[in-house]
Amino acid sequence: MTTTTEAFRFSEFGAPEVLKCETIALSAPAAGEIQIRQLAIGVNYIDVYHRKGVFAAQLPLPSGLGVEGVGIVTALGDGVGNLNLGDRVAYVGGPPNAYSTHRNLPAVRALPVPDALESETVAALIFKGLTAEYLIHRCVPVAKYDIVLFHAAAGGVGSIATQWLKHLGATVISTVGSPEKADIARANGCDHTIIYTREDFRARIAEITGGKGVHVVYDSVGADTFARSLDCLRPRGTLVSFGEASGPVAPLNLASLGAKGSLFVTRPSIAHYTADRSEYEAAAKNLFRAIEAGIVKAPNLAKYRLGDAVKVHEDMESRSTRGSIILIPSGPSR
Known part of the structure; x- marks a missing residue:
């Protein structure tokens, strides 16, 4: 038919x-x-x-x-x-x-x-929620007391991820582009909100962390933030680049990762984190439980x-x- x-x-x-x-x-x-x-x-x-x-x-x-x-x-x-x-x-x-x-x-x-x-x-919530699920639970599993920087925190994925990160007990630092978006980020549980159009987020990260840096940066912005995000990481920290809203990231000199503290960089795709049916179902169940419990809201x-x-x-x-x-x-x- x-x-x-x-x-x-x-x-x-x-x-x-x-x-x-x-x-x-x-x-x-x-x-x-x-x-x-x-x-x-x-x-x-x-x-x-x-x-x-x-x-x-x-x-x-x-x-x-x-x-x-x-x-x-x-x-x-x-x-x-x-x-x-x-x-x-x-x-x-x-x-x-x-x-x-x-x-x-x-x-x-x-x-x-x-x-x-x-x-x-x-x-x-399904795509953005499953994206947040794999980013913070499987790509880099965030633990209680970890310090996380999440760019574009007032966006779809950012809003969901920061709610969930706060529930996990992480310290959540966000960057946003306006005071209105800063209000959204704070409402979602962000501990520190940086309006990147007004201040250098690298300097603020150093101030917030006492110069130690963050454990992980989640970056969907791309060209405008990638290089500076590396400067925000503590030794052996991880930069998760999962988008390029501001344009493609410039080629990376791998030697710089060692010089900056044996850093890790990954460019994950949801396709690879949901390709296996059992993993896909488990991730969805984790997300649905979080929605039903009120941990994650649209x-x-x-x-x-x-x-x-x-x-x-x-x-x-x-x-x-x-x-x-x-x-x-x-x-x-x-």
């Missing part, structure tokens, strides 16, 4: 205007796939990278967009035995086709959603209609958004 879906697609890399909404026929799910009616669609900055062609080698055109959402299972492909029609599932990964009313999805990416959780909350949730996807991307790139963003398709939602 063929279903009609409204979906945003693009046939060239570029500005938000390359995104076009199309009405297309969606075939029945293939073996190992499910078909879902979307309830809420998560928006993440990786969508901007995909649209601009940062990962062009991995994304043949034309393409859909979006890698996270929540929906109701409406059809099952051959060989799918762990899901039923009517199940509510969340997902991260698979082919980028989340900006749509209906889609097909590899069943291995579908995660059952606990009944107690609202679809919009899960859509707002920060400053902004809702847009699916048809406003171009506007969403304009707002993200102008850095005018706060917290998490979701798209709402037409039709009933939970």
